[in-house]
Protein backbone atom coordinates (compact mmCIF):
# COMPACT_ATOMS: atom_id res chain seq x y z
CA UNK A 1 0.00 0.00 0.00
CA UNK A 2 1.15 3.52 -0.73
CA UNK A 3 1.66 5.76 2.29
CA UNK A 4 -1.75 7.42 2.72
CA UNK A 5 -0.32 9.90 5.21
CA UNK A 6 2.84 11.99 5.48
CA UNK A 7 5.33 11.81 8.37
CA UNK A 8 3.34 14.67 10.02
CA UNK A 9 0.17 12.50 9.75
CA UNK A 10 -1.33 14.71 7.05
CA UNK A 11 -3.40 13.01 4.36
CA UNK A 12 -1.28 12.49 1.25
CA UNK A 13 -3.82 11.17 -1.27
CA UNK A 14 -7.56 11.26 -1.96
CA UNK A 15 -8.29 7.88 -3.54
CA UNK A 16 -11.82 7.21 -2.21
CA UNK A 17 -13.97 8.23 0.77
CA UNK A 18 -13.82 4.82 2.46
CA UNK A 19 -10.81 5.86 4.57
CA UNK A 20 -12.19 9.27 5.56
CA UNK A 21 -13.68 9.94 8.99
CA UNK A 22 -16.75 12.14 9.47
CA UNK A 23 -14.49 14.69 11.18
CA UNK A 24 -12.15 14.82 8.20
CA UNK A 25 -15.08 15.35 5.81
CA UNK A 26 -16.38 18.16 8.04
CA UNK A 27 -12.91 19.75 8.06
CA UNK A 28 -13.02 19.75 4.24
CA UNK A 29 -16.40 21.52 4.42
CA UNK A 30 -14.87 24.23 6.66
CA UNK A 31 -11.99 24.72 4.21
CA UNK A 32 -14.48 24.74 1.32
CA UNK A 33 -16.46 27.57 2.97
CA UNK A 34 -13.22 29.59 2.99
CA UNK A 35 -12.68 28.80 -0.71
CA UNK A 36 -16.26 29.87 -1.55
CA UNK A 37 -15.43 33.24 0.02
CA UNK A 38 -12.31 33.56 -2.20
CA UNK A 39 -14.36 32.71 -5.30
CA UNK A 40 -16.81 35.51 -4.43
CA UNK A 41 -14.08 38.18 -4.40
CA UNK A 42 -13.61 40.53 -7.37
CA UNK A 43 -10.01 39.25 -7.77
CA UNK A 44 -10.32 35.49 -7.50
CA UNK A 45 -6.72 34.48 -6.97
CA UNK A 46 -4.58 33.82 -3.91
CA UNK A 47 -0.86 32.90 -3.86
CA UNK A 48 -1.27 29.78 -1.67
CA UNK A 49 0.10 27.21 -4.14
CA UNK A 50 2.60 29.37 -6.03
CA UNK A 51 5.49 27.15 -7.20
CA UNK A 52 3.35 23.97 -6.90
CA UNK A 53 2.65 21.94 -10.05
CA UNK A 54 -0.64 20.10 -10.58
CA UNK A 55 -0.90 17.66 -13.50
CA UNK A 56 -4.40 16.80 -14.69
CA UNK A 57 -3.86 13.33 -16.22
CA UNK A 58 -7.07 12.31 -17.97
CA UNK A 59 -7.29 8.91 -19.67
CA UNK A 60 -11.08 9.30 -20.03
CA UNK A 61 -13.19 12.22 -21.24
CA UNK A 62 -14.35 14.83 -18.75
CA UNK A 63 -15.81 18.31 -18.76
CA UNK A 64 -16.71 19.21 -15.16
CA UNK A 65 -13.97 17.44 -13.22
CA UNK A 66 -11.04 18.43 -15.45
CA UNK A 67 -12.06 22.07 -15.85
CA UNK A 68 -12.94 22.54 -12.20
CA UNK A 69 -9.57 21.11 -11.10
CA UNK A 70 -7.89 23.50 -13.52
CA UNK A 71 -9.87 26.51 -12.24
CA UNK A 72 -9.27 25.42 -8.62
CA UNK A 73 -5.50 25.05 -9.09
CA UNK A 74 -5.17 28.35 -10.98
CA UNK A 75 -7.19 30.21 -8.37
CA UNK A 76 -4.61 29.00 -5.82
CA UNK A 77 -1.78 30.13 -8.20
CA UNK A 78 -0.49 26.61 -8.88
CA UNK A 79 1.06 25.78 -12.26
CA UNK A 80 -1.33 23.51 -14.14
CA UNK A 81 -0.39 21.00 -16.83
CA UNK A 82 -3.13 19.17 -18.70
CA UNK A 83 -2.12 15.72 -19.86
CA UNK A 84 -4.44 13.88 -22.23
CA UNK A 85 -3.71 10.23 -22.91
CA UNK A 86 -5.08 10.63 -26.45
CA UNK A 87 -2.25 12.99 -27.46
CA UNK A 88 0.62 11.50 -25.45
CA UNK A 89 3.18 8.69 -25.65
CA UNK A 90 0.48 6.40 -24.16
CA UNK A 91 -0.51 6.01 -27.82
CA UNK A 92 3.01 4.60 -28.48
CA UNK A 93 2.59 1.98 -25.74
CA UNK A 94 4.01 3.81 -22.70
CA UNK A 95 2.75 2.26 -19.45
CA UNK A 96 0.90 4.18 -16.73
CA UNK A 97 3.83 3.70 -14.33
CA UNK A 98 6.37 5.00 -16.89
CA UNK A 99 4.12 8.00 -17.55
CA UNK A 100 3.96 8.74 -13.82
CA UNK A 101 7.76 8.52 -13.49
CA UNK A 102 8.06 10.92 -16.44
CA UNK A 103 5.58 13.38 -14.88
CA UNK A 104 7.55 13.26 -11.62
CA UNK A 105 10.84 13.90 -13.47
CA UNK A 106 9.16 16.90 -15.12
CA UNK A 107 8.34 18.40 -11.71
CA UNK A 108 4.75 17.30 -10.92
CA UNK A 109 3.84 17.76 -7.24
CA UNK A 110 0.28 16.43 -7.45
CA UNK A 111 -1.44 14.24 -10.05
CA UNK A 112 -5.19 14.37 -10.62
CA UNK A 113 -5.96 11.08 -12.37
CA UNK A 114 -9.01 9.93 -14.28
CA UNK A 115 -8.70 6.41 -15.67
CA UNK A 116 -11.03 3.77 -17.04
CA UNK A 117 -9.39 1.05 -14.91
CA UNK A 118 -10.59 0.70 -11.32
CA UNK A 119 -7.58 0.94 -9.01
CA UNK A 120 -5.34 2.95 -11.36
CA UNK A 121 -4.96 5.86 -8.85
CA UNK A 122 -3.77 3.39 -6.18
CA UNK A 123 -1.07 2.12 -8.58
CA UNK A 124 -0.01 5.69 -9.37
CA UNK A 125 0.17 6.51 -5.65
CA UNK A 126 2.67 3.65 -5.20
CA UNK A 127 5.02 5.02 -7.85
CA UNK A 128 4.80 8.77 -7.24
CA UNK A 129 6.40 10.67 -4.38
CA UNK A 130 3.80 13.48 -4.48
CA UNK A 131 0.04 13.40 -3.93
CA UNK A 132 -2.65 11.71 -6.03
CA UNK A 133 -6.31 12.67 -6.32
CA UNK A 134 -8.66 10.17 -7.92
CA UNK A 135 -10.83 12.01 -10.47
CA UNK A 136 -12.80 8.83 -11.28
CA UNK A 137 -11.48 5.29 -11.83
CA UNK A 138 -13.68 2.95 -13.83
CA UNK A 139 -16.75 1.87 -11.89
CA UNK A 140 -14.91 2.18 -8.58
CA UNK A 141 -14.78 5.66 -7.07
CA UNK A 142 -15.11 9.40 -7.67
CA UNK A 143 -14.33 10.89 -4.26
CA UNK A 144 -14.24 14.57 -5.24
CA UNK A 145 -17.70 14.25 -6.82
CA UNK A 146 -18.87 12.58 -3.59
CA UNK A 147 -17.46 15.44 -1.51
CA UNK A 148 -19.02 18.16 -3.64
CA UNK A 149 -22.35 16.34 -3.49
CA UNK A 150 -22.12 16.09 0.31
CA UNK A 151 -21.11 19.73 0.60
CA UNK A 152 -24.07 20.81 -1.55
CA UNK A 153 -26.47 18.74 0.59
CA UNK A 154 -25.06 20.17 3.79
CA UNK A 155 -25.43 23.76 2.57
CA UNK A 156 -29.13 23.20 1.89
CA UNK A 157 -30.10 20.76 4.63
CA UNK A 158 -27.95 22.09 7.47
CA UNK A 159 -26.79 18.62 8.40
CA UNK A 160 -26.80 15.25 6.66
CA UNK A 161 -27.31 13.02 9.73
CA UNK A 162 -30.80 11.46 9.65
CA UNK A 163 -31.69 12.85 6.21
CA UNK A 164 -33.22 10.55 3.58
CA UNK A 165 -31.04 10.39 0.47
CA UNK A 166 -32.49 8.51 -2.49
CA UNK A 167 -30.03 7.44 -5.21
CA UNK A 168 -31.78 6.42 -8.42
CA UNK A 169 -30.72 4.53 -11.50
CA UNK A 170 -27.58 2.83 -12.72
CA UNK A 171 -25.94 2.05 -9.37
CA UNK A 172 -24.07 -0.94 -10.80
CA UNK A 173 -21.83 1.14 -13.06
CA UNK A 174 -21.62 4.26 -10.90
CA UNK A 175 -18.39 5.34 -9.21
CA UNK A 176 -20.31 8.44 -8.07
CA UNK A 177 -22.80 6.28 -6.17
CA UNK A 178 -20.04 4.25 -4.51
CA UNK A 179 -18.17 7.31 -3.22
CA UNK A 180 -21.42 8.94 -2.11
CA UNK A 181 -22.40 5.79 -0.22
CA UNK A 182 -19.17 5.92 1.81
CA UNK A 183 -19.51 9.63 2.51
CA UNK A 184 -23.23 9.56 3.28
CA UNK A 185 -22.94 6.62 5.64
CA UNK A 186 -20.01 8.22 7.52
CA UNK A 187 -22.18 11.34 7.98
CA UNK A 188 -25.21 9.32 9.17
CA UNK A 189 -27.66 9.67 6.24
CA UNK A 190 -30.52 7.22 5.66
CA UNK A 191 -29.84 5.91 2.16
CA UNK A 192 -32.21 4.25 -0.31
CA UNK A 193 -31.06 2.84 -3.65
CA UNK A 194 -33.76 2.63 -6.34
CA UNK A 195 -33.63 1.22 -9.86
CA UNK A 196 -34.22 -1.91 -11.88
CA UNK A 197 -32.77 -5.05 -10.20
CA UNK A 198 -30.33 -5.51 -13.10
CA UNK A 199 -28.74 -2.11 -12.39
CA UNK A 200 -28.72 -2.27 -8.59
CA UNK A 201 -26.44 -5.19 -7.80
CA UNK A 202 -27.26 -7.57 -4.95
CA UNK A 203 -29.16 -5.83 -2.08
CA UNK A 204 -27.40 -8.10 0.46
CA UNK A 205 -24.02 -6.82 -0.77
CA UNK A 206 -24.99 -3.16 -0.21
CA UNK A 207 -26.80 -3.82 3.08
CA UNK A 208 -23.75 -5.67 4.48
CA UNK A 209 -21.47 -2.73 3.65
CA UNK A 210 -23.93 -0.01 4.68
CA UNK A 211 -26.34 -1.28 7.39
CA UNK A 212 -28.64 1.78 7.21
CA UNK A 213 -29.13 1.35 3.45
CA UNK A 214 -32.42 0.18 1.93
CA UNK A 215 -33.26 -0.97 -1.60
CA UNK A 216 -36.45 -0.10 -3.49
CA UNK A 217 -37.72 -0.97 -6.94
CA UNK A 218 -40.61 1.53 -6.80
CA UNK A 219 -39.61 5.13 -7.46
CA UNK A 220 -43.15 6.50 -6.92
CA UNK A 221 -43.03 5.24 -3.33
CA UNK A 222 -39.35 5.91 -2.70
CA UNK A 223 -39.56 9.66 -3.48
CA UNK A 224 -42.23 10.25 -0.82
CA UNK A 225 -39.79 10.62 2.10
CA UNK A 226 -36.76 11.87 0.21
CA UNK A 227 -34.84 14.95 1.34
CA UNK A 228 -32.49 14.43 -1.61
CA UNK A 229 -33.13 12.69 -4.93
CA UNK A 230 -29.87 11.95 -6.72
CA UNK A 231 -30.25 10.75 -10.29
CA UNK A 232 -27.47 8.83 -11.98
CA UNK A 233 -26.61 8.72 -15.66
CA UNK A 234 -27.40 5.49 -17.48
CA UNK A 235 -23.84 4.51 -18.42
CA UNK A 236 -24.52 2.78 -21.67
CA UNK A 237 -20.79 2.76 -22.56
CA UNK A 238 -20.06 0.51 -19.53
CA UNK A 239 -23.17 -1.67 -19.86
CA UNK A 240 -23.37 -5.22 -21.13
CA UNK A 241 -26.24 -6.08 -23.41
CA UNK A 242 -29.53 -7.17 -21.89
CA UNK A 243 -29.52 -5.22 -18.62
CA UNK A 244 -32.61 -3.23 -19.63
CA UNK A 245 -35.67 -4.46 -21.54
CA UNK A 246 -35.87 -1.07 -23.29
CA UNK A 247 -35.16 2.61 -22.65
CA UNK A 248 -38.90 3.29 -22.88
CA UNK A 249 -39.51 0.87 -20.00
CA UNK A 250 -36.72 2.49 -17.98
CA UNK A 251 -38.21 5.97 -18.51
CA UNK A 252 -41.67 4.71 -17.57
CA UNK A 253 -40.49 3.34 -14.21
CA UNK A 254 -37.38 5.29 -13.20
CA UNK A 255 -37.22 8.69 -14.91
CA UNK A 256 -37.72 11.63 -12.53
CA UNK A 257 -40.65 13.39 -14.20
CA UNK A 258 -42.50 16.47 -12.85
CA UNK A 259 -45.36 14.15 -11.76
CA UNK A 260 -43.00 11.97 -9.73
CA UNK A 261 -41.23 14.96 -8.23
CA UNK A 262 -44.61 16.31 -7.07
CA UNK A 263 -44.91 13.21 -4.82
CA UNK A 264 -41.69 14.17 -2.99
CA UNK A 265 -41.53 16.74 -0.15
CA UNK A 266 -41.40 20.27 -1.57
CA UNK A 267 -37.98 20.83 0.07
CA UNK A 268 -36.43 17.77 -1.62
CA UNK A 269 -33.26 18.58 -3.56
CA UNK A 270 -32.79 17.22 -7.07
CA UNK A 271 -29.17 16.33 -7.80
CA UNK A 272 -27.27 14.82 -10.73
CA UNK A 273 -23.48 14.53 -11.06
CA UNK A 274 -23.68 15.10 -14.83
CA UNK A 275 -23.38 14.64 -17.67
CA UNK A 276 -27.19 14.17 -17.87
CA UNK A 277 -29.24 12.20 -20.37
CA UNK A 278 -32.20 14.61 -20.31
CA UNK A 279 -35.46 12.86 -21.11
CA UNK A 280 -34.00 9.56 -19.91
CA UNK A 281 -33.11 9.49 -16.20
CA UNK A 282 -34.36 13.06 -15.66
CA UNK A 283 -36.99 15.19 -17.41
CA UNK A 284 -35.66 18.55 -18.71
CA UNK A 285 -38.27 20.49 -16.65
CA UNK A 286 -37.07 18.72 -13.48
CA UNK A 287 -33.41 19.45 -14.26
CA UNK A 288 -34.28 23.16 -14.47
CA UNK A 289 -36.86 23.23 -11.65
CA UNK A 290 -36.49 25.33 -8.49
CA UNK A 291 -35.67 22.13 -6.57
CA UNK A 292 -32.70 21.33 -8.80
CA UNK A 293 -29.21 22.13 -7.44
CA UNK A 294 -27.41 20.54 -10.38
CA UNK A 295 -25.61 23.72 -11.50
CA UNK A 296 -24.74 24.53 -7.90
CA UNK A 297 -23.07 21.11 -7.64
CA UNK A 298 -20.77 22.12 -10.51
CA UNK A 299 -19.99 25.50 -8.90
CA UNK A 300 -19.31 23.92 -5.52
CA UNK A 301 -16.95 21.47 -7.22
CA UNK A 302 -14.40 24.23 -7.75
CA UNK A 303 -14.38 25.24 -4.06
CA UNK A 304 -14.24 21.63 -2.84
CA UNK A 305 -11.30 20.88 -5.16
CA UNK A 306 -9.53 24.06 -4.02
CA UNK A 307 -9.93 22.87 -0.43
CA UNK A 308 -8.45 19.47 -1.28
CA UNK A 309 -5.50 20.95 -3.22
CA UNK A 310 -4.85 23.28 -0.29
CA UNK A 311 -5.05 20.48 2.28
CA UNK A 312 -2.77 18.14 0.33
CA UNK A 313 -0.27 20.63 -0.95
CA UNK A 314 -0.56 23.99 0.64
CA UNK A 315 0.48 23.74 4.27
Ligand code: CP
Nearest residue numbers: 062063064065273274
Ligand atom coordinates in the same frame (compact mmCIF):
# COMPACT_ATOMS: atom_id res chain seq x y z
N1 CP B 1 -19.46 14.37 -12.88
C1 CP B 1 -18.40 14.18 -13.66
O1 CP B 1 -17.44 13.49 -13.32
O2 CP B 1 -18.46 14.84 -14.87
P1 CP B 1 -17.33 14.84 -15.98
O3 CP B 1 -17.27 13.45 -16.56
O4 CP B 1 -17.78 15.88 -16.99
O5 CP B 1 -16.02 15.20 -15.33
